[in-house]
Amino acid sequence: EEEKRLSYEEKLEICDHTVAQKLLQIALEKKSNLIVSADVTTTKELLELAEKVGPHIVALKTHIDILLDFDADQTILPLKDLAQKYNFLIMEDRKFADIGNTQELQFAYGTYKISNWADLVTAQVIAGYESLDCFRNVGVVAIIGMSSHGNLTDQNYRDEATKIALSHPNVFGGVSQNKIPNELLLFTPGVNLAHTGDGKGQQYNTPEHAFTKLESDFIIVGRGIYKADDAEQSALTYKIAGWNAYEASL
Numbered sequence: 743e744e745e746k747r748l749s750y751e752e753k754l755e756i757c758d759h760t761v762a763q764k765l766l767q768i769a770l771e772k773k774s775n776l777i778v779s780a781d782v783t784t785t786k787e788l789l790e791l792a793e794k795v796g797p798h799i800v801a802l803k804t805h806i807d808i809l810l811d812f813d814a815d816q817t818i819l820p821l822k823d824l825a826q827k828y829n830f831l832i833m834e835d836r837k838f839a840d841i842g843n844t845q846e847l848q849f850a851y852g853t854y855k856i857s858n859w860a861d862l863v864t865a866q867v868i869a870g871y872e873s874l875d876c877f878r879n880v881g882v883v884a885i886i887g888m889s890s891h892g893n894l895t896d897q898n899y900r901d902e903a904t905k906i907a908l909s910h911p912n913v914f915g916g917v918s919q920n921k922i923p924n925e926l927l928l929f930t931p932g933v934n935l936a937h938t939g940d941g942k943g944q945q946y947n948t949p950e951h952a953f954t955k956l957e958s959d960f961i962i963v964g965r966g967i968y969k970a971d972d973a974e975q976s977a978l979t980y981k982i983a984g985w986n987a988y989e990a991s992l
């Protein structure tokens with residue numbers, strides 16, 4: 743059964759998770775559906791990128807464990823300040839994939855203490871419904887389908903993952919390359935205007951594809967922005983392309 747494509751205003755009415763509400767409000771305020779994936783390996787690069795792209799994004803996506811020099815005071819405090827200054831959320835792309843007890847430890851302990859600073863996290867749902875109970879104080883975006891060539895997230899897997907995502911109160915969205923139900927916000931990585939792949943299995947589509955074909959809510963762009971000569975200009979280009987594609991899809 744075909745569902746109607748919903749606007750951000752309409753999604754605000756049906757997606758009641760606090761983090762979903764914040765993302766949708768920022769999207770409308772900034773006229774942006776762009777999430778920048780800050781896959782850089784030093785705190786300096788991370789903060790410089792956040793400063794440049796901050797005004798144009800709804801969230802900055804981190805892989806905090808790739809930083810060579812992570813330090814709670816030097817990395818997280820200034821990042822939090824930038825998030826407040828430019829009004830964006832911090833999305834840690836940890837892709838938790840273990841039993842609940844282990845995830846609880848990985849979330850709150852260790853070097854990164856993700857629960858202290860992330861507004862939202864990504865998690866696999868492979869370990870089942872209860873594995874997601876530990877993410878009480880953040881929003882969870884479930885990995886439903888992956889962008890890489892040869893991935894194992896076939897239709898059956900995605901259907902089962904979607905059931906868990908829909909039924910769990912901590913989950914408000916999904917990462918996928920296919921449509922998901924309107925009650926969930928859809929996040930689509932694998933977006934690049936210049937390339938169709940990276941020679942390492944990544945597969946790229948355009949913002950138009952994400953918004954028109956997948957009815958996505960947010961695009962996630964990494965190398966297309968942080969590898970560009972001018973990251974700020976590139977963020978602006980993706981922001982405008984994403985917003986135009988969203989409006990055209992309504």
Ligand code: BMP
Binds near residue numbers: 835888933944964
């Ligand atoms: P890039 O635009 O440079 O290819 O980066 C994509 C980002 O999105 C990476 O951080 C990757 O971990 C993430 N990602 C992805 O590419 N495909 C998925 O299916 C899920 C992801 O989280």
